[in-house]
Amino acid sequence: MSARDTIFAVSSGAPPAGIAIVRISGPRALPVAAVIAGALPDPRRAALRVLRDPRDGAVLDHAITLVFTGPRTATGEDCVEFHVHGGRAVVAAVEAAIATQPGTRHAEAGEFTRRALENGIIDLTEAEGLGDLLAAQTEGQRRAALRMAEGGLRVLVERWSDDLVGIAARIEAQLDFSDEDDVSDEALGTIAADIAQIAEALEQVLRAPSVERLHEGVRVVIAGAPNSGKSTLLNALTGRDVAIVSPISGTTRDRIEASVVRAGMAYVLTDTAGLTQTPGDAIEQIGIDRAREAIAGADIVVWLDQPGDGSVSDIRVHARCDMSGRETPAGGADVALSARTGQGVEALWELIADRATKLLPQADSVAVNRRQRLLLARCRDALRAANNSDLLIVAEETRRALRALDDVAGRSGIEDVLDAIFSRFCIGK
Structure with a gap:
């Protein structure tokens, strides 16, 4: 071939x-x-x-x-x-x-x-964006992918590369002609300031939310004590019978996940086993351990009638507010709801969406994937290491930063990466 x-x-x-x-x-x-x-x-x-x-x-x-x-x-x-x-x-x-x-x-x-x-x-960044655009299932995914496919990251990488090439030339001039009058003794300070400026621009991109949350969905974990209505709430949020609902305590023994797309955002909702200090058996203890793992990996935790860990992403829910004696929310609750009647479910979705929006890339931002993030971080680290009084070290770290940017754009030999990326495409694209 x-x-x-x-x-x-x-x-x-x-x-x-x-x-x-x-x-x-x-x-x-x-x-x-x-x-x-x-x-x-x-x-x-x-x-x-x-x-x-x-x-x-x-x-x-x-x-x-x-x-x-x-x-x-x-x-x-x-x-x-x-x-x-x-x-x-x-x-x-x-x-x-x-x-x-x-x-x-x-x-x-x-x-x-x-x-x-x-x-x-x-x-390569535009090719990755095109692949994401072909796979986009939500409006947020489509916007982020289109920005990449149209060269959002390419423009930044080319600008940084051009600036670093110019800096590298100035470094070489300083190394070769430092004893001549036309090369200022202040050149090293100017070079260091220009390198620091590029490193800060890279850091701003790296600080922004990653694109993976758009692709994989914001992870929302429903947690609380046994028989607090977690499975009923999962069914209400998804609009379908995902989990078995029973008055028997401890019905949910394992994590149950359901994907939901709402208002252009993807979510993964997880129902968990009830948290208790006195598990009835070894199986229930495994369920509790898995529930704690899910909570630790969650973007947002919805706590039912139970204090959270203080995270700003926690949402306290006063559940079953339609029941006699539970009409008044407990202190500190963010929302009162009844999953059975639907009261408060929309209000809970609004709270979830408000927190999720802060976790997702903004519409006008460049959201990078794991591969790009790793290479941009390598470039940033090289530029930070270039903050050195030895010009030879500055020159080598600048070259290392340029190689990382070349890898982001796919300008160097990365056949295994290309094979992995294009295997996701359809025939004819």
Whole structure:
């Protein structure tokens, strides 16, 4: 298999559909398309063509045909698109006809985007953003992914890289010509200040909430004493019967998770075993241990009739307020509710959403993923280490910071990372 093969695949939704777009990309894209469609239209001008099977001349379909000449294309190569009728048989016939031509093969998952990366049309951060955009299920995920796909992080990385290249040149000048009059003795102080400014800009990005909370959902754990109404509340918050509800104390022995998307935000709600100092048996103790683990890993803890640990993310709930004798909330409760009647459930959701908003990336911010965060932190650490009076150390740490930025953008050899990223893409993207 050669990277210089001419590749093809459906780049629109899977058939059947009203229209299917069959894309061809590579060095032989234009001659291959011409064999099937005859005379091709001028670049970037749509035209109707009759597609024929080169083996016997049989008509395959009537298709809108578009030609894009590299390098200003989606992949950086010559591309042709056939907009055909979206039936499975039509698409299969057109792809089979393309496959008859020498040097062509079906594209692998994410291969069109990978070629765009290799040809400098996009960088790795934009490719990751595109992958997240394809997988987005909530409005928040879509906004964050689109910002990355449109080059939000790329702009920052290029700016930092350009600044560091300029700083590196000044360091080399100081090392080579420090005994000449045209290099100021104050240059080291200026270099240190400029490096510190970039390190602070990196720190601001690293301090912001990560994109993983958008992808994985804000973790909300419901906790409290046995038989305090946790499972009933989980069912009320999800709007479906997720957990078994019973008046028997200790019904919930393990964690029960349910995913919810609400107002463009994803949540993972977790029901836990009741917390008690006197577990009835070993199984109940395991459930309590798992409940404490869930609480420790939670973003927000909803406590039912039980004091929290003082975290600002805690929400105190006075449950079962519809029952006789429980109409008045206990001291310190944030909300009174009845999961059975629905009273107070919306108010609880508002409290959860208010706290979740503070944990998620803002709409206009750049939210980085784990890979990017690790490399940006490596760059920041190198710049902090460059705060040194030895210019040789400053030069080496500056080079180390630049290498980390190159890794963020995918400008250095990271084939294993690329394989992992593009394996998430669909065929034709």
